[in-house]
Amino acid sequence: MLHAEGPLLTVDVGDRTATETTIDETLETAVGGRAVATALAHERIPFDADPFGPENRAYLAAGPLQQSSMSFTGRMNMTGLSPLTDGLVSTNAGGYLSRNFVGTGISVLELAGESDELLAVHVTDQGVEFEEVPELEGATVPETSDYAAEHHDLGPDNCIAIGPAGENRVRFASVMTFDSRAFGRGGLGAVLGSKNVKCVTFQGDSAPPVEIPDPPEMDVHREAAQSDDRMRRQGTTGGTEFINDNFSLPTRYFREYEFEDADGIGGNAVEEKKYKKGACSACAYACKLPTRDEESGVETEGPEFETVYAFGSSQGVGDIVDVMKANELCDSLGMDTISAGVTVAAYLDSVDEFGNAELAREVTEQIAFREGIGDTLADGVDRCHDELGVDNYTVKGMEFAAHDGRVLHGQGLSYALANRGADHMYAGMLSLEYSGELDPDGTLGKAERLVQEENASAFRDTGIVCAFGSDYVTDERLETLFDADYETLMEIGARTVRLERHFNNQRGFDRSDDGLPYEIPDLGAAIEEYYEARGLTDDGVVPDAAVESIAPSAD
Numbered sequence: 434m435l436h437a438e439g440p441l442l443t444v445d446v447g448d449r450t451a452t453e454t455t456i457d458e459t460l461e462t463a464v465g466g467r468a469v470a471t472a473l474a475h476e477r478i479p480f481d482a483d484p485f486g487p488e489n490r491a492y493l494a495a496g497p498l499q500q501s502s503m504s505f506t507g508r509m510n511m512t513g514l515s516p517l518t519d520g521l522v523s524t525n526a527g528g529y530l531s532r533n534f535v536g537t538g539i540s541v542l543e544l545a546g547e548s549d550e551l552l553a554v555h556v557t558d559q560g561v562e563f564e565e566v567p568e569l570e571g572a573t574v575p576e577t578s579d580y581a582a583e584h585h586d587l588g589p590d591n592c593i594a595i596g597p598a599g600e601n602r603v604r605f606a607s608v609m610t611f612d613s614r615a616f617g618r619g620g621l622g623a624v625l626g627s628k629n630v631k632c633v634t635f636q637g638d639s640a641p642p643v644e645i646p647d648p649p650e651m652d653v654h655r656e657a658a659q660s661d662d663r664m665r666r667q668g669t670t671g672g673t674e675f676i677n678d679n680f681s682l683p684t685r686y687f688r689e690y691e692f693e694d695a696d697g698i699g700g701n702a703v704e705e706k707k708y709k710k711g712a713c714s715a716c717a718y719a720c721k722l723p724t725r726d727e728e729s730g731v732e733t734e735g736p737e738f739e740t741v742y743a744f745g746s747s748q749g750v751g752d753i754v755d756v757m758k759a760n761e762l763c764d765s766l767g768m769d770t771i772s773a774g775v776t777v778a779a780y781l782d783s784v785d786e787f788g789n790a791e792l793a794r795e796v797t798e799q800i801a802f803r804e805g806i807g808d809t810l811a812d813g814v815d816r817c818h819d820e821l822g823v824d825n826y827t828v829k830g831m832e833f834a835a836h837d838g839r840v841l842h843g844q845g846l847s848y849a850l851a852n853r854g855a856d857h858m859y860a861g862m863l864s865l866e867y868s869g870e871l872d873p874d875g876t877l878g879k880a881e882r883l884v885q886e887e888n889a890s891a892f893r894d895t896g897i898v899c900a901f902g903s904d905y906v907t908d909e910r911l912e913t914l915f916d917a918d919y920e921t922l923m924e925i926g927a928r929t930v931r932l933e934r935h936f937n938n939q940r941g942f943d944r945s946d947d948g949l950p951y952e953i954p955d956l957g958a959a960i961e962e963y964y965e966a967r968g969l970t971d972d973g974v975v976p977d978a979a980v981e982s983i984a985p986s987a988d
């Protein structure tokens with residue numbers, strides 16, 4: 434089976450040591466990316482760890498395809514204990530980091546410990562250097578990239594970095610790469626902040642050899658380059674109007690299901706502001722959205738659909754330029770646009786100011802610096818909704834993505850059960866329900882499919898293949914690429930989901946954490962169907978006997 438190559442590099446920023454560990458057996462069993470990172474996290478982060486403590490660890494991992502010339506592979510995975518959900522999260526970002534990362538010769542970076550001083554960590558194929566960077570305290574993400582360029586001749590494609598939000602332990606702070614691509618969900622930026630790590634750079638020419646089968650490598654690339662999908666012009670925003678027409682665009686903090694100004698923030702509005710093509714490394718599909726507004730001078734990359742929802746419909750804001758400004762602010766300050774936008778929407782609800790985009794930006798900035806009301810909001814809706822006097826639209830502490838589970842009931846079931854909470858990338862139920870392959874009404878009988886979709890997403894995050902490439906990197910092509918049958922690949926995904934849930938169970942997660950803040954039909958019975966399909970106890974717990982250790986311990 435094809436798998437990533439290279440050692441695990443453990444960087445302890447507390448004692449400033451770097452140690453390489455051979456993890457060949459783990460890679461042979463779990464391939465790379467999310468599966469390997471989850472196996473390591475399960476084995477090496479204590480079950481009772483404080484997300485902000487030195488005992489928490491953050492894992493940055495590539496899969497074997499990050500060495501290919503194939504489209505849909507310009508992505509990386511990060512895993513760690515989330516300060517937002519208090520459970521294990523994995524999050525995935527594009528950009529141009531992946532090839533520089535594998536050039537250092539490692540398969541996984543593990544960040545451990547806690548530094549006394551703000552640090553830049555430089556990883557090369559020659560070793561690791563620690564640089565104290567007190568001058569970067571409070572710096573934005575682009576300012577941090579400028580520093581790496583000026584002092585080390587490196588680009589934003591060599592870096593992961595946090596902004597002020599990460600330093601200030603905002604619970605939904607992101608880790609950024611290429612200035613505009615976010616390891617967004619779950620607050621791993623705050624984990625780096627708690628370790629006093631401002632940025633990590635990667636540089637080298639020592640990628641271990643990995644033989645990628647061709648075909649399908651170049652076939653995928655050619656088909657991606659020739660595609661006339663709307664997504665190539667409008668990215669993820671291309672579906673905004675369709676989603677709105679399906680009453681699944683939450684509006685004014687979940688008060689409504691459709692937004693009267695969706696046209697003003699949707700795919701056509703974004704395309705009008707797009708001034709050039711954007712991509713991730715090696716990807717000819719190029720669905721990214723560099724946008725510019727000549728009148729205001731704002732320039733950003735995106736907004737993606739979820740930002741259009743979080744800072745647009747969710748806040749009652751119908752002007753794409755306002756959403757672009759908020760997108761740029763979040764990228765620069767280093768915050769997940771979904772959690773930040775929904776949290777600001779909750780605040781606008783509490784002060785009856787829906788539609789006030791200027792206030793929204795002011796509060797967004799306050800969150801990153803934990804100033805005024807921002808200090809309260811920086812902990813997320815789950816922790817601050819009582820103080821605001823609004824409903825708690827979260828699952829496991831995570832703010833909802835769009836794609837309203839009150840309308841797409843299978844997606845609602847996914848939100849209720851996902852180990853990382855109310856996130857839309859955990860399983861692809863929404864696509865099945867939009868396309869009509871599954872009837873959006875009802876939850877019963879959908880559990881088996883949900884399990885399959887979770888496993889498939891977990892494996893694609895392992896390979897690593899972009900979620901938008903499934904029409905090109907088909908299941909059959911995955912079998913050829915990885916030289917394994919589909920069931921074997923899906924078992925790798927299943928083990929990953931199982932390890933996440935087992936880890937969370939050890940922290941006290943159980944049946945009471947699976948659910949929704951609103952009612953959908955037969956949710957309780959559908960949850961029971963899922964437990965059975967997943968092999969869980971009636972209380973939503975993974976039996977210890979179902980968990981095997983496939984990673985070396987930290988001792």
Ligand code: SF4
Binds near residue numbers: 527720902
């Ligand atoms: S499809 Fe889009 S998001 Fe995915 S790798 Fe290609 S450019 Fe990046």
